Amino acid sequence: MGIKDYLENVRKERERAERRESAIKVAYGLTIGAALGAVGGLLFAPKPGKETREEIATKAREKAESTKETLAEKKEAMAEKKEELRGKYEEIKEKRQTGEESPEEVEDTSTL
Numbered sequence: 001m002g003i004k005d006y007l008e009n010v011r012k013e014r015e016r017a018e019r020r021e022s023a024i025k026v027a028y029g030l031t032i033g034a035a036l037g038a039v040g041g042l043l044f045a046p047k048p049g050k051e052t053r054e055e056i057a058t059k060a061r062e063k064a065e066s067t068k069e070t071l072a073e074k075k076e077a078m079a080e081k082k083e084e085l086r087g088k089y090e091e092i093k094e095k096r097q098t099g100e101e102s103p104e105e106v107e108d109t110s111t112l
Contacts, residue, residue, distance in 0.1 A: 035063055
């Protein structure tokens with residue numbers, strides 16, 4: 001596999017990651033919308049005020065915990081991806097320094 005193939009694979013992976021991030025943003029938007037709809041429904045439901053407030057507080061705590069878990073998972077995934085890309089960058093850098101690949105053969109990798 002040549003360096004051009006490798007860089008093409010990196011570019012494709014980056015595009016997949018961008019699509020994944022876009023899908024995650026849509027999912028977050030839907031989740032927030034659903035949560036706001038649920039809160040609105042609770043506020044206008046024919047329940048006593050104290051009961052409604054308790055339910056809202058419970059749901060808010062549950063959603064906060066769920067969000068924290070999701071963010072922790074995403075943070076870990078991003079850290080892993082960062083390390084993977086750093087390794088690939090170092091590999092390319094080393095090849096250029098040792099002369100395995102000439103600078104003309106290596107495309108601009110500054111966007112990795």
